[in-house]
Amino acid sequence: MVLAAMALMTLVGCSQDKAAKAPEEMATEERPLIIGIVGPETGEEARYGNSVVDGALAAAKRFNAQGGINGKEIKVLHFDDKSDIETTNRIVQDLIGKKAIAILAAPTGSSTFSPLHLANESKTIFISVGSRRHLKGSGPFVFRTAVPDDIATEDLIKYAITELGYVNYALVTASNNDFSLDLSAMFKRALDKNRGAIKVEVDTYDTFTGSRNLGAVIGALKKSPDPLHGVIFTGDASEAVLLAQELKKAGLTLPIIGGEDLFSEEYLKGGDAVNETLLYTTFSADSKSSKMAEFLKDYGKANPDRFAALSYDTFMLVAEAIKEAGSTDPIKVREALINRKDCIGVTGKTSFTQENLPVKHPIICRVKKGDSGERSFVLRQ
DSSP: OOOOOOOSOOSTTOEEOTTOOOSSOOOOOOOOSEEEEEEOSSSTTHHHHHHHHHHHHHHHHHHHHTTTBTTBOOEEEEEEOTTOHHHHHHHHHHHHHTTOSEEEEOSSHHHHTTTHHHHHHTTOEEEEESOOSOOTTSOTTEEEESOOHHHHHHHHHHHHHHTTOOOEEEEEEOTTSHHHHHHHHHHHHHHHHTTOEEEEEEESEETTTTEEOHHHHHHHHHTOSSOOSEEEEOSOHHHHHHHHHHHHHTTOOOOEEEOGGGOSHHHHTTOGGGTTOEEEESOOTTOOSHHHHHHHHHHOSSSOOHHHHHHHHHHHHHHHHHHHHTSOOHHHHHHHHHHEESEEETTEEEEEOTTSOEEOOOEEEEEEEOTTSOEEEEEOO
16 A cells, blocks of 8 residues: 655644654555554553553544545554563564554553564564653664653753742652652752752661651651752652651641652542642643543543553554655654654643654642642643
8 A cells, every 4th residue: 555645744733853764774565554552451450551542542533534544544453461471472463464554552561561572673663652661772663652751850840949949859769669769860860950959868668677667757857957848759649648648747848749650639638738749740631722622522431541641642643654654664654753743642742852762741730729628730831
């Protein structure tokens, strides 16, 4: 199937950068209009896989209803990998055999990491939806769509310092959580870049007892050599609630500053102690835009999460790249994905670097208690 040449600008809000080149020169390989999805649709991690499937199907319905590719629909094939590596590889091999142009993967470990070599060897675009891992150096056909936490932490700290005047911080890590260690390192780099200062650095995990010790954390904060403006916490939502409550009990009126894990109903239920928490997120259904209105209508379910929204955007990115490439050859579609800049979607603008890395910025928000007593995440305007 050879597609007719398309107009250069196919999605309002995208600019063009013609620097990207094919990984290697080879004969054109036109493929059928198929996008595959692999992820857990059953089991403990099913929410990730089902969100990716539902988001992509909602996008496909809209895109195909608007004419698809030269009047032809893009077919979406999704399969349950049951969080099993062997099953994942078998599904990916099957999709490659069907000549899928691209495969979207849930952000789970088995779905994202095991089949990367298969995608590169077959020249099939492979996009992990919402993965926190950088995937840098994973091959020319491997992408991820997510707000990178290094960008998000820098945006959050820059806002806190320049707009709110928060300069002095305590950095609290939960070292029994690998991601907490990574996130703390990112916050440190953001503080260095924006001239913030860490006055206290402490861990919630006591390596001697092998358990949580929030009392030691509070004690360290009280001994800060200088007044603190905020407490950066890089652990999960449940532990963040406990920390916030201990701060309140100790009479320390310091806002928690954290990452996307705090953007949850669980955290909002933490009582007055979590008020004024400052954090970032990839997606909020409270964002007002025409893209958001379309997504919520197309998705048709209550409370879509960031993985559904990212999947919706990812399908649209691939579909529009196919249209712009004027080809279903994955090499040409890859070039179009990288060349198209600042593409506006439900989760904001998306671009990719020459190394396939995502460039996306977060939504910054704050926990506020309303007149009725209910807490909500108030988005920075």
